[in-house]
Amino acid sequence: MRERIPVVTQHNSRGRRAAARGLWTGAEVVVTLGVVLLLLVVHQLWWTNRQARADARHEVRALQREWAQPEGEKAGEEGNEGQSRGQGGGDGTGGRGGSGPGTSGDRSSAGRTAPTGPRRDQAYAVIRIPRLGLAAPVAQGISKRGVLDKGYVGHYPGTAQPGRTGNFALAGHRNTHGEPFRYINRLRRGDRIDIETRDAVYTYTVDRTLGQTGARDGGVIAAVPRSNVKPYVGYTAAGSYVTLTTCTPEFTSRYRLVVWGRLTDVRAR
Structure with a gap:
């Protein structure tokens, strides 16, 4: 009878090492991606808020200091101020030292037209909402980089200025910045919603809200605000209104949340 010799099969250790290295590399990539995503979330939800709020507070204080100066001193400093604040493409209107937002300019002694309103991206008012503890600058325009991402509230171009007949329509971020x-x-x-300018404080009283409408519902910022998507919501008569718009639901930009108010008081500064 022939004796059988046992055969021992050795597994490929080199292949096992390669598989282990592959798994380790994959795990490192997953962890790295997780850390990067976490840092992005922290940046968006914490750092942008911290930075924008600090910038907004600084701008509110700067506006208040500016308004405390006599008009003559303000006019003398406007040229220097314009280089560092309120930057952005000019639209043929002047700076904060004009005759008030939305008013017609007068002829100066040099025969030139005086400023008639704020420049694009220029902060020129302060919005205060006591219920929310909010105080933020209001700037001309609704660009992200020049206005909204700085923590400012943006004024829709083409809508009324504070206290004027029509709709003073505003936009602001609901999340981040x-x-x-x-x-x-x-x-x-x-x-109450207070809008402070150099000349006056305009108080609007919240009247109606629209919890959700389409992002392109331009009726909500019309001179007589009324939703185009939900036409039973809004107003039918001319007046002096304020409109606040922001994104909804939170952390999305699919729909718009709208708050309306009527002008109920004007106090000279």
């Missing part, structure tokens, strides 16, 4: 309109969904009928 200072998120000044984060909690406007908490506003209720009778709440």
Whole structure:
């Protein structure tokens, strides 16, 4: 009888090492991607808010200091101020030292037309909402880089200026970059919205809200605001209105949340 010799089969250790290296590399990539995503989230939800809020507070203080100066001193400093603040393409209008937002300019002694309103991306007013503890600059335009991402509230071009007949329409971020309109969904009928300018404080009283409408619903910022998507919501008569708009639901930009108010008081500064 022939004796059988046992055969020992050795597994390929080189292949196992290669597989282990592959798994380790894959794990490192996954961890790295996770850290990068976490840093992006922290940047968006924490750092942009921190930076924008600081910039907005600084601008509010700067406006208040500017308004405290006599008109003559303000006019003498306007040229220097314009280089560092309110930058952006000019649109043929002047700076904060004009005859007030939305008013017609007068002829100066040199025969030139005086400023008639704020420049694009220029902060020229302050919005205060006591219920929300909000105080933020209002700038001309709604560009992200020049206005909204700085923590400012943006004024829709073509809509009325504070206190004027028509609709003073505003936009602000609900999440990130200072998120000044984060909690406007908490506003209720009778709440106060103050708009401060160099010349006056305009008080609007919250009157109506629209919890959700389409992002292209231009009717909500019309001179007589009324939703095009939900035409039973809004107004039918001319007046002096304020409109606050922001994105909804939170962390999306699919729809718009709208708050409306009527002008109820004007106080000279």
